[in-house]
Amino acid sequence: MCGYYDPVRIAHSHNIPILWYIHIGYGASTIHSNDYSNLSQILQISESDRIRLPKRFVDNEEENVGEESVEYSEFLPISSSSVLEQIDSTDWLVLRANDGISKPHEVRGGPVDALIAYATQPNGSLLYQEAFLTTYRTFISSTELIDKLIRRYIYMSLSDAQSFVKVARQSFSMLVRVVDELCAVEIIRELVRTITKFINRLIGDGNYTFAKLLRMPSLFEFRSSAIAKQMTYLDAELFQKIEPAEMLWWSMEQNEKKSPNLCSFTEHFNKQLRTMGNYNSYLAILSALDSGPIRRLDWSKNALDMLKDHSSIMDSSHSFKNYRTLLSESLPPCLPYIGLVLQDLTFVHIGNTNYLAPENCNYCKNLINFGKRWQQFAILDSIRRFKSWNYSIEKDDKILYFFQDFKNYLSEDDIWELSETIKPRLRRNK
The missing domain is CATH 1.10.840.10 (Ras guanine-nucleotide exchange factors catalytic domain)
Structure with missing residues (x-):
């Protein structure tokens, strides 16, 4: 879907930090020139790369792994319920270490929910977020992604802790971006029902600003x-x-x-x-x-x-x-x-x-x-x-x-x- 609202104007009019809506708008790329340089480095994969495997694993998640997927012997899939409730999902991801940086941040793989959570971390990479939004349809449907983002937002918004509030806001920002860029063929009855139910919940909570942002444009x-x-x-x-x-x-x-x-x-x-x-x-x-x-x-x-x-x-x-x-x-x-x-x-x-x-x-x-x-x-x-x-x-x-x-x-x-x-x-x- 195409967005017809101005996120910058809305943010200022409601005293909302503009970073909340860094991805909301007309679909224009938020990648800057220095990010393209980072992208070039990310694409340069060599055998000498130091790969850090996940530190945390949970059993019993069924995931379809393609025949050509990269396999890591120590990797175990995780359940979809717990990772979405984590503020930081890096412990579930396969990452490439960067020289001179103590905490690796170049994502090389991971379970779907960990990738979603990483895309909604407040201080995450804008380049990764753009890559995720551009390619997520290759491993998860838009309906499933929207459902998971809603679950993550609801869970994080239950706490008043500042760290949880930031994740909730970032999750909502990502949700609006996904809805904003839906194709006509993706807008099925089940999806509309899910979004409508969530909007009603936001209105019930008195969160009219968020409800208005998420509301789908209509001919009416x-x-x-x-x-x-x-x-x-x-x-x-x-x-x-x-x-x-x-x-x-x-x-x-x-x-x-x-x-x-x-x-x-x-x-x-x-x-x-x-x-x-x-x-x-x-x-x-x-x-x-x-x-x-x-x-x-x-x-x-x-x-x-x-x-x-x-x-x-x-x-x-x-x-x-x-x-x-x-x-x-x-x-x-x-x-x-x-x-x-x-x-x-x-x-x-x-x-x-x-x-x-x-x-x-x-x-x-x-x-x-x-x-x-x-x-x-x-x-x-x-x-x-x-x-x-x-x-x-x-x-x-x-x-x-x-x-x-x-x-x-x-x-x-x-x-x-x-x-x-x-x-x-x-x-x-x-």
């Missing part, structure tokens, strides 16, 4: 007019690419290869959309609201009245008479409902022969029925006229990010499951 934070503008921005961008030939071919063959721009467009906030003349997305929103899984839910009278008002415009009876009237009266720029354009072209194609009937033309054959072409032209010419105008809308990446190119959507089965979770079906008595 933006004005409906702003969302409508960005939907129109996307629609208009695709609409301008559609050529009349693509729509003609689609009405005859439904060939995606011949109509790539049309397919992109069709895959792609009622009042604001209507105001902007974006009838394509307008109808898509109304169709979603009128679908079975959503229509069966309990809505307020005001919501139903509003939906009824909008739905009357897109009423399909009398060949969308209300919509066609509104469209003819709309001032440009405007985005027509492409589905209806394709429907009209299909009806013209199916309802009219390609050639004139010989019996009506002195039995002359192979005479092109250009009357059919006039009808097709009348439909397509209206589209060409709409393309003569375009919207003057500035791109807003903060909003467009949430759309995810409309690739992240629920299946029909998932929508029904969610609907029945909100409003369970009534069981019939047998």
Whole structure:
């Protein structure tokens, strides 16, 4: 996920030490030039390196070790419960000693929980933290990591000792960074449930600042007019690419290869959309609201009245008479409902022969029925006229990010499951 808050501003406004949020923000690297020098030294591994093996071991942890993993004969895995409760996890790690430094700090390996704990030590290496955040997905899922960071934070926050408080803060800082950088595919229901439960706990503890920082950004934070503008921005961008030939071919063959721009467009906030003349997305929103899984839910009278008002415009009876009237009266720029354009072209194609009937033309054959072409032209010419105008809308990446190119959507089965979770079906008595 992308972060849209300013950690420096938030830290100052709440008198929070800025070091707490050293990793919170827009994903920019915190590695400085001297850290890159350290990284170069770390990557220079030789046989003469002095490796310090773990000092502490606990049995009974099951970990999957890859075939190519480095093996240390003295190493024993540890349990996942105790290490997360330690302020310092270096005793569980495999470290490389540095010349002239009494306490080694270059991590060479260790159990997952020890690596997590080391990444959240207050005075730990920023370079290691960056390396951990960049690569953790290769040995632990984001869901598991978030769960462990929450456990570590909760345990450390139970104590008022300054050392524990520092670890708790650093653990929370790491947690926010992980959540902030989640990919769309990682945001599964289980993860959302875990984070929501933790946020509720923070609120219950009166820790509103932390709860706000961890709260996932939502589309509902933006004005409906702003969302409508960005939907129109996307629609208009695709609409301008559609050529009349693509729509003609689609009405005859439904060939995606011949109509790539049309397919992109069709895959792609009622009042604001209507105001902007974006009838394509307008109808898509109304169709979603009128679908079975959503229509069966309990809505307020005001919501139903509003939906009824909008739905009357897109009423399909009398060949969308209300919509066609509104469209003819709309001032440009405007985005027509492409589905209806394709429907009209299909009806013209199916309802009219390609050639004139010989019996009506002195039995002359192979005479092109250009009357059919006039009808097709009348439909397509209206589209060409709409393309003569375009919207003057500035791109807003903060909003467009949430759309995810409309690739992240629920299946029909998932929508029904969610609907029945909100409003369970009534069981019939047998």
